[in-house]
Amino acid sequence: MTQLALSIRGLQKTYDNGIVALRGIDLDVAAGDFFALLGPNGAGKSTTIGIITSLVNRSAGSVKVFGHDLGTEREAALSCVGVVPQEINFNQFEKPFDIVSNQAGFYGLPRKLARERAEKYLKQLSLWDKAEVAARTLSGGMKRRLMIARAMVHEPRLLILDEPTAGVDIEIRRSMWQFVQSINAAGTTVILTTHYLEEAESLCRNIAIIDRGVIVENTSMKMLLGKLDRESLILDLADPIDVCPDIGIVQLKRVDATTLEADVPKGTSLNELFDALAKTGIRVRSLRNKANRLEELFLSLVERGPGDAK
Amino acid sequence: MNAAGNWEALKTIVFREVNRILRIWGQTLVPPAITMTLYFAIFGNLIGSRIGQMNGMRYIDFIVPGLIMMAVIQSSYGNIVSSFFGSKFQRFIEELLVSPTPNWVILTGYVLGALARGVMVGVIVLVVAMCFTDIRLHHPLVTVVTLLLTSVMFAFAGFINAVYAKKFDDIAIVPTFILTPLTYLGGVFYSVSLLPPFWEKVSHLNPVLYMVNAFRYGLLGVSDVPLATAFAVMFAATIALGAFSMHLLIKGRGLRA
Numbered sequence: 001m002t003q004l005a006l007s008i009r010g011l012q013k014t015y016d017n018g019i020v021a022l023r024g025i026d027l028d029v030a031a032g033d034f035f036a037l038l039g040p041n042g043a044g045k046s047t048t049i050g051i052i053t054s055l056v057n058r059s060a061g062s063v064k065v066f067g068h069d070l071g072t073e074r075e076a077a078l079s080c081v082g083v084v085p086q087e088i089n090f091n092q093f094e095k096p097f098d099i100v101s102n103q104a105g106f107y108g109l110p111r112k113l114a115r116e117r118a119e120k121y122l123k124q125l126s127l128w129d130k131a132e133v134a135a136r137t138l139s140g141g142m143k144r145r146l147m148i149a150r151a152m153v154h155e156p157r158l159l160i161l162d163e164p165t166a167g168v169d170i171e172i173r174r175s176m177w178q179f180v181q182s183i184n185a186a187g188t189t190v191i192l193t194t195h196y197l198e199e200a201e202s203l204c205r206n207i208a209i210i211d212r213g214v215i216v217e218n219t220s221m222k223m224l225l226g227k228l229d230r231e232s233l234i235l236d237l238a239d240p241i242d243v244c245p246d247i248g249i250v251q252l253k254r255v256d257a258t259t260l261e262a263d264v265p266k267g268t269s270l271n272e273l274f275d276a277l278a279k280t281g282i283r284v285r286s287l288r289n290k291a292n293r294l295e296e297l298f299l300s301l302v303e304r305g306p307g308d309a310k
Numbered sequence: 311m312n313a314a315g316n317w318e319a320l321k322t323i324v325f326r327e328v329n330r331i332l333r334i335w336g337q338t339l340v341p342p343a344i345t346m347t348l349y350f351a352i353f354g355n356l357i358g359s360r361i362g363q364m365n366g367m368r369y370i371d372f373i374v375p376g377l378i379m380m381a382v383i384q385s386s387y388g389n390i391v392s393s394f395f396g397s398k399f400q401r402f403i404e405e406l407l408v409s410p411t412p413n414w415v416i417l418t419g420y421v422l423g424a425l426a427r428g429v430m431v432g433v434i435v436l437v438v439a440m441c442f443t444d445i446r447l448h449h450p451l452v453t454v455v456t457l458l459l460t461s462v463m464f465a466f467a468g469f470i471n472a473v474y475a476k477k478f479d480d481i482a483i484v485p486t487f488i489l490t491p492l493t494y495l496g497g498v499f500y501s502v503s504l505l506p507p508f509w510e511k512v513s514h515l516n517p518v519l520y521m522v523n524a525f526r527y528g529l530l531g532v533s534d535v536p537l538a539t540a541f542a543v544m545f546a547a548t549i550a551l552g553a554f555s556m557h558l559l560i561k562g563r564g565l566r567a
Contacts, residue, residue, distance in 0.1 A: 015567065047567075050567060053407075053408040054407060054408060054566070055404060055407055055408060055566055055567065056566060056567040057562055057566050057567065074410070075311050075410035075412065076410070078408065078409060078410040079311070079410045081408070083408055085404065087401065088401075089400070089401035089402055089404045089405070090400075090402050090405065091397070091400060091402045092400065093333075098326075098329075099405075102322050102326055102405070103405055103409070105318050105319055105321065105322025105323075106319050106322060106323075106405060106406055106409035106410075106411050107311075107315070107319075107409055107410060107411075108311040108312070108314065108315020108316065108318045108319055108410070108411075109318060110314075110318055111318070111321070114318075114322075150405070
């Protein structure tokens with residue numbers, strides 16, 4: 001039987017102001033997984049993460065981290081978890097080295113080991129040359145990486161990344177993902193929330209989508225993407241056209257003189273599409289997806305609403 | 311975590327607090343020295359020489375214990391309230407809350423940090439006082455225990471203030487409107503035996519009176535209140551405030567949604 005890194009049962013949260021954030025969710029994440037937890041703003045992602053990391057008190061339900069119940073074995077459960085929050089939450093007046101090594105201390109690591117780990121992760125995240133400057137002087141991307149180093153310093157078995165790349169440029173984002181992929185490959189379970197759905201699609205093996213406090217989809221990324229029954233393609237044409245052609249097998253829409261949008265049903269061969277277009281004298285110079293595939297599914301799921309969830 | 315892990319976590323919190331105190335020494339250690347130098351110079355030397363004797367001793371000698379206590383109270387309270395509220399405000403308290411550090415270790419760490427500043431300031435003010443008058447310890451054990459107990463008690467009080475505070479104004483209200491009046495009316499500058507009987511009785515409701523007088527007994531051997539009563543009040547208040555602080559931390563009041 002696969003070991004579970006995270007097991008959530010009947011988790012509910014109603015805030016003091018009456019807002020119901022979670023309506024009894026069940027969620028399992030296998031050990032070693034790279035798992036995406038997606039949902040629109042206010043769906044309940046951060047509340048779920050807050051409960052797992054003990055920053056939010058749950059109203060009902062249970063959370064187990066590697067078999068340790070958060071209610072009865074809080075310290076053992078939290079020892080397994082590292083979290084990178086959405087917002088910057090370190091002391092801006094402290095030095096990165098102190099921030100990371102102190103965090104190791106909070107997890108009970110002896111001072112010598114804490115300092116060695118701080119050096120190791122600051123180096124791995126390219127922050128070693130900034131180890132002794134005030135944290136407030138770091139750039140936005142460096143601050144994000146510092147929070148990853150801090151989350152990794154006790155080498156957790158479960159790393160939770162809550163929108164870690166928000167506002168981070170592409171180069172730093174890629175280097176961050178390389179690092180996270182490497183620790184996942186080494187055995188750390190990773191749970192990711194992000195609004196960059198192409199990141200989730202390319203990184204994660206399994207996915208849950210949460211909307212208005214309910215899990216509306218929980219499956220493998222492959223299975224989810226397999227549900228997509230059509231795909232919108234943007235065709236850049238070699239020559240301008242005045243009228244949108246009718247080719248029968250695919251519905252076309254003229255965007256402008258040199259651009260067509262094709263609504264392609266699943267199973268339709270691109271060769272058939274190109275042949276049909278060639279018969280009308282249209283030559284295609286290049287094509288691309290109109291939107292990310294996961295984005296299309298995501299929107300269809302959250303627009304459908306939790307009441308329609310299976 | 312096991313005992314060794316808890317010990318490492320406690321050390322980390324205390325070292326972080328002490329580092330903070332030393333890093334911003336201009337805000338944490340110097341002001342009490344300057345303020346108390348002025349008190350000793352103006353109230354002790356200039357005005358005190360005209361007042362004459364208080365409880366059978368020179369006025370400057372009489373006010374030394376109270377002024378040391380006043381500095382200790384303000385420093386212990388101020389340290390934890392600003393440090394803990396600052397960690398809430400900047401949200402880096404979450405570093406501790408997401409970790410397996412037990413609540414009692416978190417509270418003990420912050421209280422020991424406040425105690426460290428209280429003791430540092432107490433020693434600084436004592437050295438300043440020695441520039442103005444001769445100080446001999448009448449009862450060292452009473453002096454040390456009173457100093458530590460007072461510092462811990464006001465650290466708990468500061469912690470409770472920080473937990474409830476939602477903005478910076480909230481951490482200034484209690485020191486301004488409660489702590490300072492209680493300290494000034496707690497027999498720092500006068501013997502409560504000088505007051506009319508009614509106000510003397512009212513003064514006995516002020517917990518600071520017991521700390522100042524216990525400390526005065528430790529340094530000078532005189533007190534307006536029985537020593538046993540003073541210690542009973544200090545122990546009871548410390549236990550009550552400590553228990554309430556722990557309750558707030560366990561419930562996550564102002565910390566966990």
